[in-house]
Amino acid sequence: MNGDLDGAHTIGRWLTDRAGGTPDRTAIDDRGVRIGYGDLEARARELAASLRRAGYGPGDRLATITGNSIDHVVVFFACAKAGIAMVPLSWRLSSRELSEALVHAAPALVAIEDEYLGVADDALARLEAPPPTTLLGTTGIEAAVPRRGDGRDAAPARAVRDDDPLLVIYTSGSEAAPKGVVLTHANCFWNNLALAGVAQLTAEDIVLAVLPQFHVAAWNCQPLLAWWAGATVVLERSFQPRRVLQLLSERAVTAMMGVPTQYRLLIDDPGFAALARGRLRQALVGGATIPPALAARWADAGVPLTQGYGLTEAAPNVLCLPASESRAHPGAVGRPYPHVDVRVVDPDSGLELGGEATGELWVRGPSVFAGYLHDAEATARAMAGPWLCTGDIVHRDRDGVFRIVDRRKDIFISGGENVAPAEVERALLLHPAIADAAVVGVPDDVWGERGVAFVVRAEGAALGADEVLTHARAELAGFKVPVRVAFVDELPRSTIEKLARSRLRARAADLVRGSAREHS
Numbered sequence: 001m002n003g004d005l006d007g008a009h010t011i012g013r014w015l016t017d018r019a020g021g022t023p024d025r026t027a028i029d030d031r032g033v034r035i036g037y038g039d040l041e042a043r044a045r046e047l048a049a050s051l052r053r054a055g056y057g058p059g060d061r062l063a064t065i066t067g068n069s070i071d072h073v074v075v076f077f078a079c080a081k082a083g084i085a086m087v088p089l090s091w092r093l094s095s096r097e098l099s100e101a102l103v104h105a106a107p108a109l110v111a112i113e114d115e116y117l118g119v120a121d122d123a124l125a126r127l128e129a130p131p132p133t134t135l136l137g138t139t140g141i142e143a144a145v146p147r148r149g150d151g152r153d154a155a156p157a158r159a160v161r162d163d164d165p166l167l168v169i170y171t172s173g174s175e176a177a178p179k180g181v182v183l184t185h186a187n188c189f190w191n192n193l194a195l196a197g198v199a200q201l202t203a204e205d206i207v208l209a210v211l212p213q214f215h216v217a218a219w220n221c222q223p224l225l226a227w228w229a230g231a232t233v234v235l236e237r238s239f240q241p242r243r244v245l246q247l248l249s250e251r252a253v254t255a256m257m258g259v260p261t262q263y264r265l266l267i268d269d270p271g272f273a274a275l276a277r278g279r280l281r282q283a284l285v286g287g288a289t290i291p292p293a294l295a296a297r298w299a300d301a302g303v304p305l306t307q308g309y310g311l312t313e314a315a316p317n318v319l320c321l322p323a324s325e326s327r328a329h330p331g332a333v334g335r336p337y338p339h340v341d342v343r344v345v346d347p348d349s350g351l352e353l354g355g356e357a358t359g360e361l362w363v364r365g366p367s368v369f370a371g372y373l374h375d376a377e378a379t380a381r382a383m384a385g386p387w388l389c390t391g392d393i394v395h396r397d398r399d400g401v402f403r404i405v406d407r408r409k410d411i412f413i414s415g416g417e418n419v420a421p422a423e424v425e426r427a428l429l430l431h432p433a434i435a436d437a438a439v440v441g442v443p444d445d446v447w448g449e450r451g452v453a454f455v456v457r458a459e460g461a462a463l464g465a466d467e468v469l470t471h472a473r474a475e476l477a478g479f480k481v482p483v484r485v486a487f488v489d490e491l492p493r494s495t496i497e498k499l500a501r502s503r504l505r506a507r508a509a510d511l512v513r514g515s516a517r518e519h520s
Helices: 011-021 037-053 070-082 095-105 114-125 185-199 223-229 241-250 260-268 292-300 376-382 421-428 465-475 501-518
Strands: 026-030 033-036 061-065 085-088 109-113 133-136 165-171 179-184 206-209 232-235 255-258 282-285 305-310 317-321 341-345 357-364 387-396 402-407 412-414 417-419 434-444 448-457 484-487
Touching (some): 011 037, 011 185, 011 223, 037 070, 061 114, 070 085, 095 114, 095 165, 260 282, 402 421, 421 448, 434 501, 484 501
Parallel strands (some): 061 109, 206 255, 255 282, 448 484
Antiparallel strands (some): 165 179, 387 402, 412 417, 434 448
16 A cells, blocks of 8 residues: 555556656646646645645545636545545536535535635535635645544545545536536546547547536546546636637647537637647547537548547446447447446336337446435436436437437427437438527427427528428428427527526427417
């Protein structure tokens, strides 16, 4: 056992091993401030020791309210070495939402970046017994770590185990309160081990990390793997298309990850052709299925996209469609990673469906989460024995390739037939003049429910509702064709690019009521 009390396969040990081999190689480039693996290890080791001396250790949680930064990475690895679970909270939350998250997470310590002191202080002021806080600055973490509130002098000295919590990630929901997903060292280890076979990162790679570090993908979808491989991670605090294009060129970035909206904004930017070609060889897509037309544009530009599917509860990677197969399977999300088993089950009976089938996706494997923090009932509802019930409806074709059809709650029934909005949306996106689309069900006196499509025109496209409906009728069974088309500049989405269907449903109902009045 080394002085950090790291277990053999824990995430803190990754950094120790890498620093021992390549201490001078740049681990992070944070807006021009660089830190090598040796210095990153030394800072994380020092902070871990300070945390233990102040009484923090296994079983504790440390919440962070900060943007992407070297300091945040130091805190992450220090927590990993000390056996503390890090809880990265979104700085986009209101003070009320943030206070509720702090109450639920019950951290022993909160680390705050000075830029977010305003919202953090407002949130902490709402708490009856706020935890101790420490400040993350632009040049380093304060040397003095405040002692824990209960006065414990020193944390118990024991090795960090694979099954110790490493991260607690809060997932957003449109209706229910967010849940804290507990991910262990083992969950993250297996996730990255499987991703290594797809990403094939080496110490020579330069990886751009622009996803906010309060999401699991900001840690487990390239950055952690990059540090395991000895690569350099270029941190960026926010997504600005022109700035990202400049980084791709100036930093000679070879790999990145983003959501479909980001890839569209990048390729639509006038500077894309001049700035983006560079050395970029791999671009991962998550958060949603990328429209086939957009994927084709990137492939034509020389950077085919690798599509992934996952969820926070799976740490997150479950399915992957390599870039080499993107043209053969447009709109698909791929096959299972080798570290997980998957099932397609009948949503009503829970019975497994073999061969080509459509049903709910269940996942089993070492990356499946340890449970929801302080919510055993929600954890039990999410599991069927060892299987994680994703709530996502998928279609598995005869080649074993998966497509996301919809989420169970988003299916609507028209004339006794189930209609999956995702299927209709996928068909609409085959039209070259449609940049984005969403379909929701609205009440109908005759059919029970009918679909309304919200369509975002491609830049410069002249497209009318009749053309959209003609296209839909050519691609879909009659009962799936929307009854109405509304054009919008953009679709409402959450911070992780999840479609806000509840907002669209309300707008669709108003549109249909207005149409009925016009024809009465």
